[in-house]
Amino acid sequence: MPDAPAQPSPQPQAADPPDGASAQRRGKRGNRSGWSTGACAAAAATAAAQGLATGAVPQQITILLPEGRRPVFPVAESSLVDGVAHAVVVKDAGDDPDVTNGARIAVQVRTLPDAAGTVRLLGGVGIGRVTRAGLGLPVGEAAINPGPRAYIESNLRAAAPALLSRVGLEATLSIADGEILARRTLNARLGILGGLSILGTTGVVYPYSTASFKATVRQGVQVAVAQGERAVCFTTGRRTERYCMETLPDLHEVCFVQMGDFVGAALDAARDAARQGRLDRVLVGGMAGKLAKMAQGLRVTHARKAPIDMARLAELAAHCGATRDLCRRIQEGDTARWVAELAAEAGLSARFHQALVEAAARALARGLAAGTALEVIAFSPEGALLSRTETQVG
Numbered sequence: 384m385p386d387a388p389a390q391p392s393p394q395p396q397a398a399d400p401p402d403g404a405s406a407q408r409r410g411k412r413g414n415r416s417g418w419s420t421g422a423c424a425a426a427a428a429t430a431a432a433q434g435l436a437t438g439a440v441p442q443q444i445t446i447l448l449p450e451g452r453r454p455v456f457p458v459a460e461s462s463l464v465d466g467v468a469h470a471v472v473v474k475d476a477g478d479d480p481d482v483t484n485g486a487r488i489a490v491q492v493r494t495l496p497d498a499a500g501t502v503r504l505l506g507g508v509g510i511g512r513v514t515r516a517g518l519g520l521p522v523g524e525a526a527i528n529p530g531p532r533a534y535i536e537s538n539l540r541a542a543a544p545a546l547l548s549r550v551g552l553e554a555t556l557s558i559a560d561g562e563i564l565a566r567r568t569l570n571a572r573l574g575i576l577g578g579l580s581i582l583g584t585t586g587v588v589y590p591y592s593t594a595s596f597k598a599t600v601r602q603g604v605q606v607a608v609a610q611g612e613r614a615v616c617f618t619t620g621r622r623t624e625r626y627c628m629e630t631l632p633d634l635h636e637v638c639f640v641q642m643g644d645f646v647g648a649a650l651d652a653a654r655d656a657a658r659q660g661r662l663d664r665v666l667v668g669g670m671a672g673k674l675a676k677m678a679q680g681l682r683v684t685h686a687r688k689a690p691i692d693m694a695r696l697a698e699l700a701a702h703c704g705a706t707r708d709l710c711r712r713i714q715e716g717d718t719a720r721w722v723a724e725l726a727a728e729a730g731l732s733a734r735f736h737q738a739l740v741e742a743a744a745r746a747l748a749r750g751l752a753a754g755t756a757l758e759v760i761a762f763s764p765e766g767a768l769l770s771r772t773e774t775q776v777g
Contacts, residue, residue, distance in 0.1 A: 424535055425448075426454075427471060435493075435552070443455055488557075492554045510558060512526065516609040518573065518606065539552060558579050565578050604653060608661040615638050615640055619642065648682075662755070670761070678743040699735065705726070739770070744759045
C-alpha cells in the first residue's frame, strides 16, 4: 500500500473469523489482479481529456501507472457536450473481494479559460470528504489519495498537452452509489464522509491484499491520536469490536481499530505513536482462538499462517489445575474454543481465561513501546466478558 499517507481500503470491515480447522476448509481463492479506484479514475479522466482535445472521446484508453504498467481500459460511457467531456470506466478488482468491484467511476472534464497549464482535481458525487485530521489530507478536501492524484494529473496532462498550453483543465471525479458503497467500509470511522476514497499507489489491486488492510490499521491509529485520544482498542473483527465498545463506554468511537489478523501491524502502529508521545494506552479484545495465537507471539493470526499450539494450551490448562486426562483431550483437539468448552466443563473457565489473557499480554507487550499501559480482554463468542488483565510495558 501507499508510501504516501493513504486513505482506508475499500475492503469490507473485518469479520471475526472461525479459528482452527474450519477456516482451513475454505475454498481456493483466485489470484487475478485488478485495478484500483485511482487507476480507473485516471483512465476516465484521460479519456475525457483526450475527447476535449480531439473532439471525440475514445472507446478505450491506455494510461501509464507508476510502476511502468500501461493498461488499456474500455470506456463504458461517454459524452462531449458544450465543451464538457464525460467518461465512465467500470472498475474490475480482479479476484479481490473489494466492495467497489463493478463501480462506475466517472470523470467530467471542462476547460478553465483563464488558467493555462493548470490541472484541478475535484471530488463530486460519491467521493468522500475528509472531516478529521490524521489522514494525510487537509480537512474539507475530497478523499483523493496523493498517489493516485499524482498519476491522474500526469496522465491527464499527457492526453492534452496542446490544449493545456492554452487553457487549464478541471476534472471532477464521481462514483455511482459511492455513498452507499462507503457504508460497507471503515471510511466513516476514519472521518471520511459522503462517499468512497480514490486509492491505489501503484494502481494495481492484488487479491486479498494484506498491505491495504495493514495500511488501514495504521491509519486508524493515526486518526485516533490526531483527535487527541491517548488510547486505542484493537479488535479482531466486528463482533469483538461491538463487545469492546459495550465494555469500554468511556472510549470514543474513533479509538476502536479493527486489526483483523494483523496483530503485528497494529502493534507497530501503536509503538510508533507511543514513541512520538501521542499514545499512552493499548487495549486488545478477542476470543480464545485469536488470543491463543497472540500468546504464541504470532504477528499474523490467520489460520493459514500457523495452527494453534494445542500443547501450549494444554500446558496453560495444567497450570490452572486441569487433570492429565483433560490435558490429553485438549491436545487431541484443534481449536481454542474446544479448549474453552472443556475448561468450562471442568470448572476451570475463569482460571483458564485469566491465564490466557496474561499469556497474550506478555507476548503483545514485546511489540509495544516501554511505558505503554496494556490491557487484554477475553470474550466468549456470545459476548460475555470472561477475563481481563492490565500491565505496564517495561
